[in-house]
Every structure is written in structure tokens, then in C-alpha cells.
Amino acid sequence: MRITDFDLYRDLLKERSGLVLGQDKSYLLDSRLSPIARKWGYPTLDAMTDALRGVPDKDLVNDIVEAMTTNETSFFRDNKPFEMFKDVVLKYMKEGRTTRKELRIWCAAASSGQEPYSIAMILKEAAAQFPGWRFTIKATDISDQILNQAREGVYSQFEVQRGLPIQFLMKYFTQDEEKWRISNDIKAMVNYGNFNLLNDMATLGRFDVIFCRNVLIYFDEKTKASILERMGKQLESDGILFLGGAETVLGITDAFKPFPGQRGLYAQPGSVHLAQGGARGAGNTQQALA
Amino acid sequence: MKACLIVDDSRVVRKVARRIVEELGFECAEAEDGQQAFDACQASMPDAVLLDWNMPVMSGIEFLEKLRAVGGPKQPKVIFCTTENDMPHIQRAMQAGADEYVMKPFDSEIIKTKFSQIGLIE
């Protein structure tokens, strides 16, 4: 690929999705965009690139952005955050929302649905302890293609083995030849929609818990900071943010602080979770460490 | 060190599984069928059993039923690892007292998360 072409794609991806494409990743452009060029009827990738320099078709740009995203995910990815969601976050919210009796969750990079469905299964299991409560899970992603897959809720044998306990497979899936289909009652708990994290978040409303896992890693520091700061405005003052294992707020923004004693969880400065070194109802290991 | 008994009639599968389970910090022994596995458990009860379903002499499910029937103070965690990949087999295994269920083909990531979820590691 010509250097100037690389720059075109790098700028386009940065602007449309936030993705930072290093020069070392230029081989990815060839392998992932050649099928797109074929789909759009261009004889070569260069021909598609030339067309993009003219008046770019919006759908073609979308296809390019989607082709360059990484959708890697799994049920109960890393396990621990989901245990903390169940043991720390739900416990706190149950005590802190006694009159409102509502829990609003946002999965901000939902990919093919494993993350929101994992949350839905946890909530379903806990339902008996939350009589009269309303749970909503808003699951968004930039890719329509991956969102359609999430809505389908059909997974391969390999996908249902990565992280999904067998009891949950038995309880919440039915077998459909070689595939496994998630049950309608779990599906009904998740509300999917397309949302680009670079866009204005105010229309989404406010949330008690936000999962934004394994997506910030693809962005530069400025984009990370901007997303986190805007997310802070959509989160209740005592809300909790989950980031991926390789992600942090430290050195990027002051909009969030690490949740005392719970790796991967973040709260807003001044929230009850940070006052006196820990949350009500949450295991406080911070003092033990001090 | 925790002990794991690997039960499969295929030497190749035992070898692959053994390498993965040893990597998780287990001392491994092998058995080629349910009867051999049962005898091994009588001699010394492991912490975990990775169990194939279809084997000569005694199947995995027969072994599991027999193992759970004799009871005893120390019962191992049993993880099926089989090409039987339909719901009736899974249900039957869990009813018989299995703790987890892996459908072949498997990889180290699957074995690792299953072991961790039933408390064998971490």
C-alpha cells in the first residue's frame, strides 16, 4: 500500500471510530479491506482508495470502519469483574436504591453480545433478591454487523465454552444443530442500539453502572480522556464504571478514580465509594492495605 | 500440589490434556478407561478428574456414578471432556454429579476457565 493511502485510512479511522492505526498495522489494511473492495465491486484495493478520495459513500466508510474493529470477546470475560459486579456492585445498589428500585446498566462496547448477556444472566440469577425492581441493560456498539449478531444470540460451541459455566448453558441456551441459541427471556433483558463513543452521550440518559471494557485500548490518550469525561456525566454520582484488564484512568483523566480495593472498577471523585476509603456494603480492603 | 486424574482411551488426548493441566499446577496421573480410573481413585483420591465419556471396559458416566455412589470424605471435582455435545448428555452428566462439562475439541483457555470457575485453581 502507498504511504499516502495509509495516511488516508489512518485519518479516516481516527476520525470515524477513534481507532489509532500504527504504521506497523498497515498489513491489516490489506487483509481486512481487500474483501470490502471486492464486495463493492472495485477491481483492486487501490481503486477503492481512489474512490474514497472523491466523494466517499457513507455505507462504504461504515464497512471500512467495521472491518477494522476488533470484536474479540467472551462470556464472563476475565471472570473476576463479573464476580465483583454480583458481589460488590449489586449488593451496594440494593442498599442504595431502596426507593427507586431500578438499575440502569450501559454496555458501551457490546460486540457480539457476550458481555451484556453475561450481565443479564447474573441479574436473572439474582432476581429473587430484587422483588419489584426494574433492570435495564442498554448495549451499544459502533458496528451494525456485530450488533445484528448480538441480537441473534446464536453462538458456536467454541464461544459457549469460553467462560460460560455449564449450568448457565443448560439453563439459558437451547441447542440448534451445531449452534447454541440464548433464551428469549435473557435476550429480552438487553436493548441493543448503534452508538459511536465519539458522539454526544447526553441522549443516552443516565446509568448506575457502565461497562466500557476492552475498547479504550484502541484509542489515543486524548480520545480516552474525552470518552471517560463524557461518560462521567452519564453516570449517577454513586455509579460504577468497569474497564478492561489493560485499561485505566490513571494518568488520563481525573473524572474517575480507582474503586478502593476492587481492580477494574472506577468511581467518580467525591462519590460515597471513595469517601472514608471505601463503599458502604462493599468489602473494604483499602484500609487493610493502608 | 493438587492431583488430577486424566481419563481417556486416546493416548494423544491424554497427552494434550496432561500438558494443559500440568501447566495449571497439577500433578497428573492417567487412566485408559473407567475401571482403571476407579481403581486409581480407590488407591488415592485425586482433587480433580478430567473424564472422557466413551471408553472400553467402563464408560465415563458409569465411572462417575460408581464414584459418587461410594462417597467418602474426599470427593474429587469431575470435569467431563467428551465429543458428546448435546444437551441430553450434558444433563445426564450433571445429574450424575459432574461439576463441569467440556465439549471436544478443547483448548487450554477453556480448561483453565472451567477449572477456575469450579474453584480448582486461583
Ligand SMILES: C[S@@+](CC[C@H](N)C(=O)[O-])C[C@H]1O[C@@H](n2cnc3c(N)ncnc32)[C@H](O)[C@@H]1O
Ligand atoms: C474487543 S471488543 C470488546 C467487547 C467487550 N466489551 C469485551 O470486553 O469483551 C471492542 C468493541 O468495541 C467496538 N468499538 C470500536 N470503536 C468504537 C466506537 N468508537 N464506539 C463504539 N464502539 C466501538 C468494536 O466494534 C468492538 O465490538
